[in-house]
Amino acid sequence: EAAEYNMKMHPMWQGPLAVPGGDRQSPIDIIVQRSIIDSELKPLVTEYDPHTCQQIWNNGYSFLVEYDDTTDKSTLKGGPLQDKFRLCQFHFHWGETNAWGSEHTVDRRLFPAELHLVHWNSDKYSLFEEAVMEDNGLAVIGVFLKVGKRHEGLQKLVDALPAIRHKDSVVEFTRFDPGCLLPSNIEDYWTYHGSLTTPPLTESVTWIILKQHIEVSHDQLAVFRSLLFTSAEEEVQKSMVNNFRVQQPLRGRTVRSSFT
Numbered sequence: 001e002a003a004e005y006n007m008k009m010h011p012m013w014q015g016p017l018a019v020p021g022g023d024r025q026s027p028i029d030i031i032v033q034r035s036i037i038d039s040e041l042k043p044l045v046t047e048y049d050p051h052t053c054q055q056i057w058n059n060g061y062s063f064l065v066e067y068d069d070t071t072d073k074s075t076l077k078g079g080p081l082q083d084k085f086r087l088c089q090f091h092f093h094w095g096e097t098n099a100w101g102s103e104h105t106v107d108r109r110l111f112p113a114e115l116h117l118v119h120w121n122s123d124k125y126s127l128f129e130e131a132v133m134e135d136n137g138l139a140v141i142g143v144f145l146k147v148g149k150r151h152e153g154l155q156k157l158v159d160a161l162p163a164i165r166h167k168d169s170v171v172e173f174t175r176f177d178p179g180c181l182l183p184s185n186i187e188d189y190w191t192y193h194g195s196l197t198t199p200p201l202t203e204s205v206t207w208i209i210l211k212q213h214i215e216v217s218h219d220q221l222a223v224f225r226s227l228l229f230t231s232a233e234e235e236v237q238k239s240m241v242n243n244f245r246v247q248q249p250l251r252g253r254t255v256r257s258s259f260t
C-alpha cells in the first residue's frame with residue numbers, strides 16, 4: 001500500500017532488495033506461539049555511559065544518535081550473547097500515521113515506531129566495520145513504541161530534531177543515557193538471527209526484541225515526522241516517514257523467547 005510504496009521510492013531501496021541467497025533477513029513477524037522458550041537465555045546486562053554520547057544526525061533514512069565506541073564504556077552482554085558488545089548508535093523507524101511504522105511485528109501486530117540500539121562484538125573484532133560483515137558481529141535491541149503518555153527522557157532528543165531536519169545535518173549531542181529509553185522489564189525478549197534492515201542488509205545481527213514497549217506522546221512522534229529524507233539543496237522536500245522495511249521470510253529460523 002502507500003506506506004510500502006513510499007518506502008520503496010526512497011533511493012535507499014533502488015537496487016537489490018535482498019542479499020542474493022539471503023536466508024536470514026530482517027525484519028520478521030514474531031509468531032508468539034511458535035517461539036521456543038529457552039531457559040538457558042540469561043538476563044540482558046546493559047552498561048551505558050552517557051558521556052560516550054557524541055552527536056545526532058539525519059542520514060537521509062532515519063536519525064542516528066552516535067556513541068564513542070573506541071572503548072568498552074557503553075556495552076551490552078548476557079541475554080543470548082556469548083561476548084561483550086559495544087553500543088555504536090541508536091535510531092528509530094516510524095510511519096506516517098500511528099497505525100504502522102515498526103519493522104518487526106508480534107502476531108502481525110504493528111506498532112507506530114521501533115527503536116534500534118546497535119552494538120558490535122568488541123571481544124572478537126576491533127572495528128564496527130569489521131563486525132558488520134560477520135555472523136556474530138552485531139547485536140541490535142529492538143524496542144516497540146506505543147502512543148500514550150509523554151516520554152520525559154525522549155524529550156531532550158525530540159528538542160534536537162528541528163536542528164537536523166535535512167539529510168546530512170549533524171549537531172553535537174552529549175550526556176544522553178540510552179538506558180532511559182528501555183522499558184522497566186528487559187528480561188522478557190524474543191531473539192533470532194537476522195540482518196540489517198537497510199543496505200548493506202548483511203546477515204550479521206543477533207536480534208533481541210523486547211516484549212515490553214515504551215510509551216511516547218503523539219506530539220513527540222509528530223516531531224519525528226517533521227524530519228526530511230531530503231537535503232536542504234533539493235527542491236522537492238520529502239517527509240521522513242515510513243522508513244521501515246517490509247517483513248522477510250522466516251526461512252525455517254527459530255525465534256527463541258526468554259519467558260513463558
Ligand SMILES: NS(=O)(=O)c1ccc(-n2ccn(-c3ccc(F)cc3F)c2=O)cc1
Nearest residue numbers: 116118128129132140195196197198199200
Ligand atoms: N535498522 S538496523 O538493522 O538496526 C541497521 C540497518 C543498517 C545499518 N547500517 C547501514 C550502514 N551501516 C554501516 C555504517 C558504517 C559502516 F562502516 C558499515 C555499515 F554497514 C550500518 O551499520 C545499521 C543498523
Ligand SMILES: [Zn+2]
Nearest residue numbers: 091093116197
Ligand atoms: Zn533500524
